[in-house]
Amino acid sequence: MTGLLSIIAIGSPLFLSNTIAQTIKIESGIRVVHNEKDQAKFGNLNIDLKLMQTIGDIDAENEGFAFNIPSDVVIDAGQNIYILDSGNHRIQKFDFKGEFIGTIGRKGQGPGEFDYPRSIDIDGDGNLLVCDSGLRKAIFLDSRGREKHSLRFPKETITQIRYLRSGDIAAGVYAQTRLEEKKNSLSKMMKFYTKDGALRTEFAESVDYGIGTSNLYGNLFQFALDKDENICLSFDFQNRIEKYSPEGTLLWKADRFLPFSTNIVEEGKIERDSKSVTISGARFNRCSLGIAVDKKGRIWVLTPTRLLKPEEMVGTAMSKGKGTGTMIKATGHRDVEVKDALKLEIFDSYGILRSEIPLDLYADTIRMIHDNLFLIDSLRKTKVYHYKIEEKTVSAPCPSPQP
Numbered sequence: 001m002t003g004l005l006s007i008i009a010i011g012s013p014l015f016l017s018n019t020i021a022q023t024i025k026i027e028s029g030i031r032v033v034h035n036e037k038d039q040a041k042f043g044n045l046n047i048d049l050k051l052m053q054t055i056g057d058i059d060a061e062n063e064g065f066a067f068n069i070p071s072d073v074v075i076d077a078g079q080n081i082y083i084l085d086s087g088n089h090r091i092q093k094f095d096f097k098g099e100f101i102g103t104i105g106r107k108g109q110g111p112g113e114f115d116y117p118r119s120i121d122i123d124g125d126g127n128l129l130v131c132d133s134g135l136r137k138a139i140f141l142d143s144r145g146r147e148k149h150s151l152r153f154p155k156e157t158i159t160q161i162r163y164l165r166s167g168d169i170a171a172g173v174y175a176q177t178r179l180e181e182k183k184n185s186l187s188k189m190m191k192f193y194t195k196d197g198a199l200r201t202e203f204a205e206s207v208d209y210g211i212g213t214s215n216l217y218g219n220l221f222q223f224a225l226d227k228d229e230n231i232c233l234s235f236d237f238q239n240r241i242e243k244y245s246p247e248g249t250l251l252w253k254a255d256r257f258l259p260f261s262t263n264i265v266e267e268g269k270i271e272r273d274s275k276s277v278t279i280s281g282a283r284f285n286r287c288s289l290g291i292a293v294d295k296k297g298r299i300w301v302l303t304p305t306r307l308l309k310p311e312e313m314v315g316t317a318m319s320k321g322k323g324t325g326t327m328i329k330a331t332g333h334r335d336v337e338v339k340d341a342l343k344l345e346i347f348d349s350y351g352i353l354r355s356e357i358p359l360d361l362y363a364d365t366i367r368m369i370h371d372n373l374f375l376i377d378s379l380r381k382t383k384v385y386h387y388k389i390e391e392k393t394v395s396a397p398c399p400s401p402q403p
Helices: 013-019 212-218
Strands: 003-008 023-027 030-035 046-055 070-075 081-085 090-094 100-104 117-122 128-132 137-141 147-152 158-163 169-173 190-193 199-203 221-225 231-235 241-244 250-256 264-266 269-272 277-280 290-293 299-304 314-321 325-332 342-347 353-358 365-369 372-377 383-391
Touching: 070 117, 070 365, 070 372, 070 383, 081 117, 128 158, 158 221, 169 221, 231 290, 241 299, 299 365
Parallel strands: 030 250, 117 158, 221 290, 290 365
Antiparallel strands: 003 046, 023 030, 046 383, 070 081, 081 090, 090 100, 117 128, 128 137, 137 147, 158 169, 169 190, 190 199, 221 231, 231 241, 241 250, 269 277, 290 299, 299 342, 314 325, 342 353, 365 372, 372 383
């Protein structure tokens, strides 16, 4: 399946900064950008977003394409595509045209086995790095998919992982929960570890909502690295986009107009009796579903345009069975198509919103590799949309001949 979506917005950075209702402040030495409503209409982008293919489908008959909660994707130097098929505890390998090549991994706890892996990356030599939430470890695989070694993180819940050029790893972690009767300081959310597992540095502050369940859900985020290894964060339930230096220094933070409240919809609860503890998660309106950075340093944020209706919502359910262990599956209205609830917001490297692209599909996250953009529908259609970013050249008009 192919298609072409063009986005052309004309203007200059000077025109944008001086004309649009945009506020840039310096607060405690940090640049803070407030991007206002309709600002993206006055951007200066001139690109094509071309749909190259889709891989996988909820009704796929071929086992190689039958995903269950796909969660991440990478490309190696040979242009092979690896899709992390989290719910099936495996990595599916395809060529650049989407032809199935083979499977790496299976469910288990031994070498080369996974238990709900949630993030994947690859280095220049084709070595894979997998963040496995069920096993609470980072798994290093060679270019053939054989496990080389792993690092365990028994005290951290790592949600996302990326290679650094040094061979060290960047990891996003859950904010440390805080129960009502405890007043622990919240943990930093970004952590760099050496290849041996030693903590190198940590940064990015959590918001303290005053209760553990709200801290846990309210601080969920995703991150992406640019070519200089600056780190860009977008928060799932906060109107908050941030950029950090490779050393972890906050360079700027930004927000933008959202047509819904970003306050807590429903507080989380922790209830105890003599026999058990019941935890109910807090509810927030979704502000972001993922972040990516292209080769020009532009920051792409997958953003809701509206709140989902009850009949459009999907989620996951966890169950335990004898001999099968913990099982996670998608639930809800998976057969309902949602075509107008998302857009791609494109910010420049300084946090200014330059343009946006409305989407006619639903996706749960985004990944960028060079000029390849991937949107992953994890829960509804269980497929990966592969786009190519093409820069359009605008020729300057030729001067008229002088008499």
